[in-house]
Amino acid sequence: MSTRAHVMLAILVAMAIFVIIRLVRRRHLKAKYSLLWLTLGGFMVVIAAVPGLLDWTAARLGIYYEPTLLILLGLALILLIVMHFSYELSRMENRVRTLAEESAILRHRLGVLERLAETSSDQPVDSGGEPADSGGEPDPLP
Amino acid sequence: MSTLGPTMKIHAVAPDRIIVIMPAFNEQEALPSTLAGLLATPLPLDVVVIDDGSSDDTAAIATANGAVCLQLPFNLGIGGALRTGFRYAVELGYQRGIQFDADGQHDASQIEALLAPLAEGADMVVGSRFAGAGDYRVGRSRGFAMNILRWAIRRLAGQRFTDTSSGFRSFGPEVLALFAAEYPIEYMDSVEALVMSCRAGFDVREVPTVMHERTGGVASNRSFRLAYHYVRVLVSLANTPKAQRRVAETSA
Numbered sequence: 001m002s003t004r005a006h007v008m009l010a011i012l013v014a015m016a017i018f019v020i021i022r023l024v025r026r027r028h029l030k031a032k033y034s035l036l037w038l039t040l041g042g043f044m045v046v047i048a049a050v051p052g053l054l055d056w057t058a059a060r061l062g063i064y065y066e067p068t069l070l071i072l073l074g075l076a077l078i079l080l081i082v083m084h085f086s087y088e089l090s091r092m093e094n095r096v097r098t099l100a101e102e103s104a105i106l107r108h109r110l111g112v113l114e115r116l117a118e119t120s121s122d123q124p125v126d127s128g129g130e131p132a133d134s135g136g137e138p139d140p141l142p
Numbered sequence: 143m144s145t146l147g148p149t150m151k152i153h154a155v156a157p158d159r160i161i162v163i164m165p166a167f168n169e170q171e172a173l174p175s176t177l178a179g180l181l182a183t184p185l186p187l188d189v190v191v192i193d194d195g196s197s198d199d200t201a202a203i204a205t206a207n208g209a210v211c212l213q214l215p216f217n218l219g220i221g222g223a224l225r226t227g228f229r230y231a232v233e234l235g236y237q238r239g240i241q242f243d244a245d246g247q248h249d250a251s252q253i254e255a256l257l258a259p260l261a262e263g264a265d266m267v268v269g270s271r272f273a274g275a276g277d278y279r280v281g282r283s284r285g286f287a288m289n290i291l292r293w294a295i296r297r298l299a300g301q302r303f304t305d306t307s308s309g310f311r312s313f314g315p316e317v318l319a320l321f322a323a324e325y326p327i328e329y330m331d332s333v334e335a336l337v338m339s340c341r342a343g344f345d346v347r348e349v350p351t352v353m354h355e356r357t358g359g360v361a362s363n364r365s366f367r368l369a370y371h372y373v374r375v376l377v378s379l380a381n382t383p384k385a386q387r388r389v390a391e392t393s394a
Contacts, residue, residue: 105229
């Protein structure tokens with residue numbers, strides 16, 4: 001790569017790292033995700049800073065067209081990150097579903113309790129109204 | 143399970159009660175007659191309708207017709223709705239449960255036949271449309287897909303079933319607990335659930351039952367999506383873990 005390309009790359013990487021750190025500091029990005037991107041950034045910094053490194057590595061690996069190595073590595077890292085996101089998304093969906101199910105059951109149970117409170121006391125329930133601890137079992141069916 | 147805490151006391155049900163778990167998505171037309179049919183039987187049935195984010199009056203109609211209604215905040219699909227029902231059944235301590243369609247496809251008079259094997263030690267019973275009784279028919283392509291699935295299930299479950307996608311089922315306490323913890327959430331959940339409980343080592347049986355053509359609602363069988371789901375279900379079936387029978391979980 002030419003010196004001009006290296007300078008351009010260095011500037012772009014520096015900007016990207018700056019943005020990531022800013023997002024983390026403002027808590028718009030969780031630290032665990034930023035680590036992934038910072039790793040990618042750090043990797044790019046090394047390539048930009050040491051001009052001969054990429055060419056040398058490519059030659060050692062038997063890759064004749066050097067930029068291919070860069071693209072290959074970048075692609076591999078991005079795939080890894082995307083896979084990580086799929087994993088996180090699955091986990092999150094599971095949690096949301098469980099919460100929805102739980103909320104449906106709790107909503108019903110709250111309704112039962114409210115009806116019970118209405119029928120069991122003439123006066124409105126004031127602070128610390130204790131629940132019926134035995135005997136007063138509401139039939140789940142109206 | 144953490145949800146089986148002190149809350150159980152408030153609700154505990156008599157041990158002979160049977161819970162009917164009925165997912166419903168926009169079923170206000172079919173619900174009254176389905177519920178009336180269930181409550182007309184002499185069996186000690188408690189019906190819980192899981193309103194899966196309906197935009198019509200499903201919840202109000204369910205409650206007005208003698209059912210308990212659990213309202214999901216948004217649509218989870220039939221598997222999610224069913225799991226909600228299983229969770230509720232386990233929390234309240236039901237020992238037997240029935241899975242029943244809201245759309246009028248299933249016949250309440252068949253429930254006794256579905257419950258009978260449970261008393262003989264079965265853990266789960268599937269009501270089959272094809273095992274002899276009734277005259278339910280399906281189209282050719284669907285029939286073909288069902289055959290492939292039946293073959294895969296036979297290999298995985300180590301047992302032969304004639305109607306793997308039937309949603310007319312009964313469950314004992316251990317299977318209720320298994321499904322409350324983990325029930326397949328995507329389309330064709332019934333097939334996955336069947337294999338799941340076979341592979342968990344439960345005694346799963348099949349009985350012939352009469353079923354009707356569905357009365358309300360639209361059957362979800364657009365061919366594209368159906369093909370996709372058949373492939374997906376085969377992949378996920380192949381990955382169903384072969385677990386040991388979980389007795390410890392229900393004794394908690």
